Amino acid sequence: MNVTGTNPGGNGLPKSRIETLCDGVLAIAMTLMIFNIRVPEMPREQAGSRLAGELFQLWPRFVVYVVSFVMLGIYWVGHHNQFHYIRRTDRVLLWINIVFLMFVTLIPFSTALMGQYPSQRLSVDIYAITLILVGISLYIHWWYATSSHRLVDEELDPQLITLAKRRIIRAPVILLLAVAVSFFSVKLSVILCAIVPIVYIVPGRIDRKWGLARRGDG
Amino acid sequence: MNVTGTNPGGNGLPKSRIETLCDGVLAIAMTLMIFNIRVPEMPREQAGSRLAGELFQLWPRFVVYVVSFVMLGIYWVGHHNQFHYIRRTDRVLLWINIVFLMFVTLIPFSTALMGQYPSQRLSVDIYAITLILVGISLYIHWWYATSSHRLVDEELDPQLITLAKRRIIRAPVILLLAVAVSFFSVKLSVILCAIVPIVYIVPGRIDRKWGLARRGDG
Amino acid sequence: MNVTGTNPGGNGLPKSRIETLCDGVLAIAMTLMIFNIRVPEMPREQAGSRLAGELFQLWPRFVVYVVSFVMLGIYWVGHHNQFHYIRRTDRVLLWINIVFLMFVTLIPFSTALMGQYPSQRLSVDIYAITLILVGISLYIHWWYATSSHRLVDEELDPQLITLAKRRIIRAPVILLLAVAVSFFSVKLSVILCAIVPIVYIVPGRIDRKWGLARRGDG
Amino acid sequence: MNVTGTNPGGNGLPKSRIETLCDGVLAIAMTLMIFNIRVPEMPREQAGSRLAGELFQLWPRFVVYVVSFVMLGIYWVGHHNQFHYIRRTDRVLLWINIVFLMFVTLIPFSTALMGQYPSQRLSVDIYAITLILVGISLYIHWWYATSSHRLVDEELDPQLITLAKRRIIRAPVILLLAVAVSFFSVKLSVILCAIVPIVYIVPGRIDRKWGLARRGDG
Numbered sequence: 007m008n009v010t011g012t013n014p015g016g017n018g019l020p021k022s023r024i025e026t027l028c029d030g031v032l033a034i035a036m037t038l039m040i041f042n043i044r045v046p047e048m049p050r051e052q053a054g055s056r057l058a059g060e061l062f063q064l065w066p067r068f069v070v071y072v073v074s075f076v077m078l079g080i081y082w083v084g085h086h087n088q089f090h091y092i093r094r095t096d097r098v099l100l101w102i103n104i105v106f107l108m109f110v111t112l113i114p115f116s117t118a119l120m121g122q123y124p125s126q127r128l129s130v131d132i133y134a135i136t137l138i139l140v141g142i143s144l145y146i147h148w149w150y151a152t153s154s155h156r157l158v159d160e161e162l163d164p165q166l167i168t169l170a171k172r173r174i175i176r177a178p179v180i181l182l183l184a185v186a187v188s189f190f191s192v193k194l195s196v197i198l199c200a201i202v203p204i205v206y207i208v209p210g211r212i213d214r215k216w217g218l219a220r221r222g223d224g
Numbered sequence: 225m226n227v228t229g230t231n232p233g234g235n236g237l238p239k240s241r242i243e244t245l246c247d248g249v250l251a252i253a254m255t256l257m258i259f260n261i262r263v264p265e266m267p268r269e270q271a272g273s274r275l276a277g278e279l280f281q282l283w284p285r286f287v288v289y290v291v292s293f294v295m296l297g298i299y300w301v302g303h304h305n306q307f308h309y310i311r312r313t314d315r316v317l318l319w320i321n322i323v324f325l326m327f328v329t330l331i332p333f334s335t336a337l338m339g340q341y342p343s344q345r346l347s348v349d350i351y352a353i354t355l356i357l358v359g360i361s362l363y364i365h366w367w368y369a370t371s372s373h374r375l376v377d378e379e380l381d382p383q384l385i386t387l388a389k390r391r392i393i394r395a396p397v398i399l400l401l402a403v404a405v406s407f408f409s410v411k412l413s414v415i416l417c418a419i420v421p422i423v424y425i426v427p428g429r430i431d432r433k434w435g436l437a438r439r440g441d442g
Numbered sequence: 443m444n445v446t447g448t449n450p451g452g453n454g455l456p457k458s459r460i461e462t463l464c465d466g467v468l469a470i471a472m473t474l475m476i477f478n479i480r481v482p483e484m485p486r487e488q489a490g491s492r493l494a495g496e497l498f499q500l501w502p503r504f505v506v507y508v509v510s511f512v513m514l515g516i517y518w519v520g521h522h523n524q525f526h527y528i529r530r531t532d533r534v535l536l537w538i539n540i541v542f543l544m545f546v547t548l549i550p551f552s553t554a555l556m557g558q559y560p561s562q563r564l565s566v567d568i569y570a571i572t573l574i575l576v577g578i579s580l581y582i583h584w585w586y587a588t589s590s591h592r593l594v595d596e597e598l599d600p601q602l603i604t605l606a607k608r609r610i611i612r613a614p615v616i617l618l619l620a621v622a623v624s625f626f627s628v629k630l631s632v633i634l635c636a637i638v639p640i641v642y643i644v645p646g647r648i649d650r651k652w653g654l655a656r657r658g659d660g
Numbered sequence: 661m662n663v664t665g666t667n668p669g670g671n672g673l674p675k676s677r678i679e680t681l682c683d684g685v686l687a688i689a690m691t692l693m694i695f696n697i698r699v700p701e702m703p704r705e706q707a708g709s710r711l712a713g714e715l716f717q718l719w720p721r722f723v724v725y726v727v728s729f730v731m732l733g734i735y736w737v738g739h740h741n742q743f744h745y746i747r748r749t750d751r752v753l754l755w756i757n758i759v760f761l762m763f764v765t766l767i768p769f770s771t772a773l774m775g776q777y778p779s780q781r782l783s784v785d786i787y788a789i790t791l792i793l794v795g796i797s798l799y800i801h802w803w804y805a806t807s808s809h810r811l812v813d814e815e816l817d818p819q820l821i822t823l824a825k826r827r828i829i830r831a832p833v834i835l836l837l838a839v840a841v842s843f844f845s846v847k848l849s850v851i852l853c854a855i856v857p858i859v860y861i862v863p864g865r866i867d868r869k870w871g872l873a874r875r876g877d878g
Contacts, residue, residue, distance in 0.1 A: 474692070551694050
């Protein structure tokens with residue numbers, strides 16, 4: 007039996023369709039968050055005097071928006087890097103993906119909460135915990151696929167597996183710290199959350215490793 | 225006449241585009257449901273005392289959310305498993321898909337209704353019936369494609385066809401029971417709805433069968 | 443110069459990406475319309491007595507929803523049938539597609555308007571005109587691609603081109619009649635709108651023709 | 661090591677998945693903007709006398725909607741034209757894309773703001789600046805990919821690179837002028853914003869160039 011079109015080289019569930027679903031959910035979550043930032047309502051004749059002030063008050067929402075958008079971007083990149091190496095899929099991996107996506111879809115809610123009540127410890131904690139859950143499910147995704155080379159090539163470099171794990175776990179660790187810190191200072195906790203994206207944008211050892219592995223593809 | 229790009233091996237309508245539409249609609253429905261759970265509105269100075277309580281009251285919505293998300297995941301997997309075996313498409317199959325998608329898009333509405341009025345028999349019934357309609361259209365989809373091997377390979381194992389049918393019909397049957405039970409006890413009915421996803425996550429005979437069939441692909 | 447991945451056989455803009463954009467916009471429009479039907483708000487303790495009545499009052503919205511969903515399905519099928527025969531794309535075709543999509547995105551607005559004020563002549567007229575605009579842009583799409591076989595194969599049967607044109611123009615004609623009739627009877631006009639999907643679901647001469655043309659592909 | 665399915669000819673990150681994410685985000689942004697234009701709420705018995713007037717008052721929103729939709733269409737075409745020539749991707753290009761998408765997702769907010777307060781200088785400025793940011797990130801995208809032929813073919817015509825740059829920069833330049841003009845006349849500024857799409861729809865030298873380059877593909 008042979009699968010045409012969507013799954014040229016695979017056995018097990020075609021990974022292309024899991025990727026499609028993930029791309030879809032992530033793209034929608036990224037795009038829709040902006041709809042939680044509403045244009046301030048006021049009578050048009052008052053807009054001249056009030057609009058600037060009320061728009062300015064939206065700034066915490068935009069900051070949280072940018073952090074969430076970039077985090078979703080990072081998770082999207084991480085997910086796609088994992089699938090670069092994953093050769094087969096199975097039932098368990100599929101369900102890890104669905105749980106991962108479920109946590110992803112909670113991010114717009116946490117973002118709206120954090121944007122609306124940015125000085126509440128509860129908001130920061132819920133926000134950080136949502137991102138932690140996404141990060142941990144991405145970690146489990148990689149752990150499951152690579153342990154005993156279950157769904158990856160036999161010859162996949164164990165060092166690359168370890169480096170990727172360390173990279174993924176970085177966000178949950180910082181965010182866990184943010185939750186702990188929030189008991190003493192909400193502001194410091196918020197700053198820790200905002201630092202997470204920066205940690206990932208800077209290229210690290212794993213990126214050079216990945217680059218090399220890929221340059222060796224051809 | 226030959227189709228380039230999107231439909232390499234097919235005759236009839238290209239199944240890849242039907243899959244794309246389904247993936248799109250399912251991904252959007254899954255992601256958008258969260259937007260029916262609104263962050264509670266209150267003056268920021270009251271958030272310290274009221275936020276925790278009002279967030280806590282959202283818990284039924286989150287429970288229903290998780291059940292709906294997982295059910296959509298299950299239907300997505302089921303749909304994609306069917307298309308793994310479907311070789312050709314035709315006009316009727318296309319319209320079964322469109323009806324299936326129409327019922328899928330009702331799930332966010334039913335989920336919002338159930339989340340808002342979780343103790344009303346009417347909410348539970350509408351919720352269960354929506355899921356039943358999706359399940360039945362998925363059943364008809366498989367029945368139509370496989371009866372007299374209409375759109376699948378001649379040599380497709382009849383036992384696999386039957387096992388798949390039994391697996392799909394499980395949700396509608398439990399949910400029909402939930403509707404019946406709701407006349408006596410709404411709580412028991414809600415519990416039955418929540419059980420449905422669990423029934424599917426546990427792997428069954430069909431999964432071993434599918435696994436074997438696929439391992440034999442290469 | 444050669445394009446990898448997305449456009450194996452094409453010259454001109456790759457048609458696969460236009461198809462992706464169209465699939466995306468149509469899937470989103472189809473899924474999002476349901477979010478214009480809001481769960482009725484009331485205190486939970488009143489839900490027992492009021493919920494059934496207020497849900498029942500939503501019925502015109504659901505009827506319009508079903509009609510719009512099916513119409514979007516029909517336009518999606520029509521668009522994809524056209525691309526089955528279109529071999530090349532150009533700048534003009536791209537812009538016809540973008541205009542087509544712009545009219546498509548107006549459908550959720552017209553649907554919400556029609557669902558909210560179903561007995562207003564203005565609602566029915568705007569609803570019908572939106573669908574007419576989508577239909578006409580789909581007609582122009584086909585006309586542009588096929589006139590002097592601009593973007594289709596030289597040997598494409600002229601009879602098929604004509605039959606497809608006739609099929610596409612059917613909706614705008616009936617809907618134009620609905621607009622005219624609305625001056626005398628809004629109810630009759632609504633019925634005409636609701637008839638349009640039925641006209642398309644019933645297979646016609648063109649479908650047999652298309653079926654034959656495709657069966658001859660292999 | 662070889663990538664199956666999604667990245668046939670590439671080394672570096674597969675460009676097809678970046679394109680998928682961009683297509684998704686753009687399709688969603690394009691489709692969702694309409695949901696910021698709400699059907700006017702009024703008691704059904706008053707609809708006969710008030711509906712026409714209140715719908716008519718929405719016209720600035722529809723005008724802004726059309727401009728934003730066409731601009732997103734233009735940016736989508738521009739992005740896809742760039743990827744037509746980009747052969748490889750890297751970490752930096754990926755992040756330029758994510759920043760590009762972040763600015764894209766701000767367009768629905770700016771569009772809603774502009775539609776609601778069309779005569780406010782602040783609205784026009786924010787609207788123009790959002791479009792400028794999208795345009796500039798698209799410019800940087802092309803500049804990064806083509807400088808020293810970093811991610812494009814060695815033999816890519818330098819004249820085509822320059823022509824594409826000039827074409828992309830046109831929108832930010834006109835929009836910057838719109839911002840400057842807004843200090844004197846908001847109306848003139850709005851007109852300048854509305855002119856931008858027209859500048860792009862008219863085919864230019866680059867289009868003939870692109871057309872030629874592609875006709876030479878086969």
